[in-house]
Amino acid sequence: MDQLYLLATLAGVRVAVDTREVEAVVKLADISPVPGLGAHVAGLSALRSRVLTIIDVPALINGAPTPRERRGFAIIADISGHSYGLMVDVIHDICQVPEGDLPLRGQLGPAWASYARAIVEHDGQPYLLVSLASFIETGALAQAA
Amino acid sequence: MDELLQEFIAETQETLEALAGEVVAWEADPSDRDRLDAIFRFFHTVKGSCGFLHLPRFQRLSHAAEDVLSEIRAGKRAADPATVSAVLGIMDRIAELTEAVAIGAALPSENDEYLIGALTAQEETPESPESSDASSEAPVAIARQGIAQSVPRTIRMPLSLIDQLMNGVSDMVLARNELSRKLRERSSDPELEGAFERLSTCVADMRDAISKTRMQRVDRLFTAIPRMVRDLGRDLGKRIDLTLEGGDVEMDREMVEMVVDPLTHIVRNSIDHGIETPERRRALGKPEVGALKLAARQSGNQIVIEISDDGQGIDTSRLVEKALAAGKLTSDAVARMTEADKLDLIFQPGLSTAEQVTTISGRGVGMDVVRANVERIGGVIALDNRPGRGLRILLRVPLTLTIIPGLIVRAGGLHFAIPRAAVVEIMHDNNETLRVAEVGGAKIATIRSVRHSMIDLEDVLGMDKPAQTCPRVIMVVRSATGAPFAMGVSAVENHEELVIRPASPLVMASGVYAGMTLPDNGKPMLLLDAAGLANAARLPNVVDDRAAGQAEENEPSAGVEMVPALRFEELSGEKRLLKLSLVERVEDVDAGLFGRSGGQAFVRLDGRLVPVANGVHSFAANHVSALRLRDGVQEACYPVAAVLDIVDMPAVPDMVAMHGMLSGVTVIDGEHLEVINPFALFAALPGGPIAERRRGRCLLADSEDGWTREILAPLLRQAGHEVVMGLPSDAPVDPDDVVLCSGDDVSQAAEMCGCRVVQLRASPRPAGPQDGSIYRYDQDALMAAIAGTRR
Numbered sequence: 033m034d035q036l037y038l039l040a041t042l043a044g045v046r047v048a049v050d051t052r053e054v055e056a057v058v059k060l061a062d063i064s065p066v067p068g069l070g071a072h073v074a075g076l077s078a079l080r081s082r083v084l085t086i087i088d089v090p091a092l093i094n095g096a097p098t099p100r101e102r103r104g105f106a107i108i109a110d111i112s113g114h115s116y117g118l119m120v121d122v123i124h125d126i127c128q129v130p131e132g133d134l135p136l137r138g139q140l141g142p143a144w145a146s147y148a149r150a151i152v153e154h155d156g157q158p159y160l161l162v163s164l165a166s167f168i169e170t171g172a173l174a175q176a177a
Numbered sequence: 178m179d180e181l182l183q184e185f186i187a188e189t190q191e192t193l194e195a196l197a198g199e200v201v202a203w204e205a206d207p208s209d210r211d212r213l214d215a216i217f218r219f220f221h222t223v224k225g226s227c228g229f230l231h232l233p234r235f236q237r238l239s240h241a242a243e244d245v246l247s248e249i250r251a252g253k254r255a256a257d258p259a260t261v262s263a264v265l266g267i268m269d270r271i272a273e274l275t276e277a278v279a280i281g282a283a284l285p286s287e288n289d290e291y292l293i294g295a296l297t298a299q300e301e302t303p304e305s306p307e308s309s310d311a312s313s314e315a316p317v318a319i320a321r322q323g324i325a326q327s328v329p330r331t332i333r334m335p336l337s338l339i340d341q342l343m344n345g346v347s348d349m350v351l352a353r354n355e356l357s358r359k360l361r362e363r364s365s366d367p368e369l370e371g372a373f374e375r376l377s378t379c380v381a382d383m384r385d386a387i388s389k390t391r392m393q394r395v396d397r398l399f400t401a402i403p404r405m406v407r408d409l410g411r412d413l414g415k416r417i418d419l420t421l422e423g424g425d426v427e428m429d430r431e432m433v434e435m436v437v438d439p440l441t442h443i444v445r446n447s448i449d450h451g452i453e454t455p456e457r458r459r460a461l462g463k464p465e466v467g468a469l470k471l472a473a474r475q476s477g478n479q480i481v482i483e484i485s486d487d488g489q490g491i492d493t494s495r496l497v498e499k500a501l502a503a504g505k506l507t508s509d510a511v512a513r514m515t516e517a518d519k520l521d522l523i524f525q526p527g528l529s530t531a532e533q534v535t536t537i538s539g540r541g542v543g544m545d546v547v548r549a550n551v552e553r554i555g556g557v558i559a560l561d562n563r564p565g566r567g568l569r570i571l572l573r574v575p576l577t578l579t580i581i582p583g584l585i586v587r588a589g590g591l592h593f594a595i596p597r598a599a600v601v602e603i604m605h606d607n608n609e610t611l612r613v614a615e616v617g618g619a620k621i622a623t624i625r626s627v628r629h630s631m632i633d634l635e636d637v638l639g640m641d642k643p644a645q646t647c648p649r650v651i652m653v654v655r656s657a658t659g660a661p662f663a664m665g666v667s668a669v670e671n672h673e674e675l676v677i678r679p680a681s682p683l684v685m686a687s688g689v690y691a692g693m694t695l696p697d698n699g700k701p702m703l704l705l706d707a708a709g710l711a712n713a714a715r716l717p718n719v720v721d722d723r724a725a726g727q728a729e730e731n732e733p734s735a736g737v738e739m740v741p742a743l744r745f746e747e748l749s750g751e752k753r754l755l756k757l758s759l760v761e762r763v764e765d766v767d768a769g770l771f772g773r774s775g776g777q778a779f780v781r782l783d784g785r786l787v788p789v790a791n792g793v794h795s796f797a798a799n800h801v802s803a804l805r806l807r808d809g810v811q812e813a814c815y816p817v818a819a820v821l822d823i824v825d826m827p828a829v830p831d832m833v834a835m836h837g838m839l840s841g842v843t844v845i846d847g848e849h850l851e852v853i854n855p856f857a858l859f860a861a862l863p864g865g866p867i868a869e870r871r872r873g874r875c876l877l878a879d880s881e882d883g884w885t886r887e888i889l890a891p892l893l894r895q896a897g898h899e900v901v902m903g904l905p906s907d908a909p910v911d912p913d914d915v916v917l918c919s920g921d922d923v924s925q926a927a928e929m930c931g932c933r934v935v936q937l938r939a940s941p942r943p944a945g946p947q948d949g950s951i952y953r954y955d956q957d958a959l960m961a962a963i964a965g966t967r968r
Contacts, residue, residue: 062700064701067638080351081351082344083693112682114681114682
């Protein structure tokens with residue numbers, strides 16, 4: 033398998049993201065808040081002339097917004113025609129995983145159930161393979177509605 | 178192969194669109210060989226390409242049509258309406274098939290034989306019942322005007338590429354802004370600045386050019402109309418003469434798409450309800466053929482689309498009856514309504530003057546939807562109703578969707594944009610005409626005895642309201658649908674042209690935002706949606722028309738013509754009135770921008786010099802309220818102590834003075850107020866706008882001399898000249914500069930530089946007949962010499 037995965041820690045959980053979904057990883061600068069929305073929308077941020085909607089993924093998953101000073105990196109992705117930045121705790125690596133996707137084992141916590149698709153193993157550690165689009169489409173939009 | 182197919186689809190769709198009008202025009206004038214040839218060519222091309230691409234159904238259809246057309250070309254057959262319908266039918270089927278191929282769907286399997294049969298059936302029975310009497314005459318005649326015959330050379334390119342270009346240019350603009358900030362922080366280097374200026378101009382030009390790629394001719398909007406008019410006319414047995422004008426006006430591609438539906442609806446209405454049947458028209462003494470005219474023109478940054486017909490117009494009394502029957506109005510309210518109010522009922526949902534619901538219109542999707550659609554894109558719809566003689570509908574839509582004038586407001590420490598079109602009025606909350614009351618949690622703002630629902634933006638958006646020392650701003654906001662309401666914000670900061678881009682669905686889901694914008698400072702900003710805010714605050718949707726009605730009743734019955742006027746307080750303390758129509762806007766101007774030159778006070782506004790009407794140029798405060806006046810051509814600024822309110826004053830003052838700055842005195846609410854005479858005001862201004870004339874400097878050559886330094890320099894400064902000590906060694910001398918010196922040698926040197934010289938002498942008498950110098954205490958001669966040498 034020559035598929036690349038981006039390995040990161042998200043809300044304290046090790047996750048892997050298919051790099052085909054990832055456009056870039058940036059360090060978050062200014063975020064202009066969007067009042068009137070839930071905590072999972074951290075705000076808008078400009079990346080050159082593009083405006084990103086920044087999603088506070090930890091807030092989406094466990095309901096606790098990330099404090100301003102702990103905002104680090106965001107994964108930039110283009111999801112159904114709009115640019116989003118998804119906040120993550122730590123970015124570890126981008127690498128190939130020899131075995132590829134493995135089926136989910138064990139009882140997944142309800143918070144993660146709608147986002148995880150499979151398991152990816154790297155260095156003997158399991159990572160949840162998550163889809164970025166699912167955070168927006170099933171997670172954030174459902175909460176907004 | 179795929180590429181060929183794509184090309185074929187795109188080309189076919191485009192030609193089909195263009196041809197729809199041609200076929201109808203050809204029917205109107207079957208002898209028009211050019212149009213017949215164009216249609217024939219289309220079928221021929223389709224037949225050729227699809228044989229090659231192996232699309233048998235296309236081939237059969239186009240082949241059949243081609244056969245019939247070639248017979249008509251050979252004169253063996255006449256182009257009667259039934260034939261045209263059959264040809265149109267084939268074209269429609271080809272369009273459907275193309276669509277299906279384009280999206281990769283299964284081809285719709287209707288029986289093509291039927292269509293082909295319809296074509297060939299005509300051969301055997303040329304006198305089919307359909308093509309008898311009136312309908313054998315062409316129901317529609319088309320006259321297109323203002324279309325250039327020469328076809329411009331074009332290329333086809335994907336929209337995504339244009340979007341990419343747009344984004345690239347936006348990036349460039351942002352990068353340029355950042356560079357400009359950085360440059361300003363550093364010491365100035367004229368050479369670098371010059372290069373940067375050039376770059377800036379290039380970027381700006383580029384942006385303009387790229388925005389033009391988004392423009393499209395209004396023609397596209399009109400392409401479907403002739404066909405629709407023809408079909409409707411036939412269905413309803415009406416004969417219509419359609420005129421299309423101004424198809425070469427350009428507007429934003431997206432805008433074209435947004436206008437199609439409302440326009441189609443209006444045209445349908447006009448044919449269905451407006452234009453009468455030929456019999457009825459004959460009885461009314463009108464020409465049998467109804468006239469329908471669509472015209473587009475550009476007016477400033479708006480496109481005006483005019484749809485006019487000579488039908489029966491709108492019967493307002495029937496509208497009122499319907500509204501009464503539907504319980505939307507009370508007879509009491511009807512009595513108060515003006516004709517315009519009654520006409521406005523057409524925009525009420527669920528009211529239609531159609532006697533019966535037809536397939537064409539009157540199905541509940543009425544003018545209310547049209548108006549909502551037009552207003553959603555920032556447009557305005559206006560009616561000009563001439564009962565019995567016709568209806569003229571004016572649609573005014575902005576040139577582009579993406580750039581709108583907006584106000585930047587601050588609330589809860591954040592900035593938001595709001596379309597300027599949505600804002601009716603802005604006032605500080607300490608304004609005397611405003612009263613805010615709170616009852617049971619509901620806030621009510623009463624402005625000049627009209628009650629509005631009031632919200633604070635911070636409350637709606639769930640933000641904290643930071644304490645502030647300056648008064649808050651209340652704006653009256655009007656949404657496309659629903660009643661105007663009052664909205665409180667911390668401040669209104671700015672007024673800008675904003676480039677609006679769509680916000681992500683997540684943000685749109687909140688319902689209070691309409692989009693976002695990225696201003697030059699690089700901080701994204703959200704555009705507020707007025708209707709969404711009202712919804713979010715769950716405001717009742719009722720207009721308080723009682724006060725307005727009462728106000729009208731209370732109007733002086735003597736029939737004195739009233740004009741709105743601005744009541745303000747002069748800097749000297751008097752309260753005066755000025756006709757409101759002259760006031761362009763009121764703004765706070767930095768007192769430092771005021772100045773005086775040549776006996777005329779002026780103020781520097783937006784990079785121009787604007788004369789100050791009342792001649793005041795020095796103020797105690799740092800900021801001064803100023804009225805910006807305009808008589809159409811000339812501009813003036815009128816600094817005042819305070820703007821009080823807007824009142825109605827009689828057009829002719831109660832006491833008339835014929836001369837001077839005041840045209841008279843009028844009594845408003847028991848107070849005597851002087852009325853400014855706008856004629857005298859503008860007449861007193863210097864003719865023509867103050868040119869942005871470069872005032873040359875006065876270069877004092879003998880900078881070491883005590884007299885020059887202590888006596889001459891202050892005198893010149895006092896007279897309003899810019900004074901430079903010594904001849905500048907680094908910069909070249911400007912031709913407008915004047916050199917003042919006392920020695921002959923300097924005078925000659927300066928003259929060689931090409932600038933003008935005023936030579937001064939210490940003795941009252943000239944040294945000889947050739948001496949052109951001026952005695953240094955002869956102030957008049959000195960000033961005249963400086964002014965004179967400067968021309």
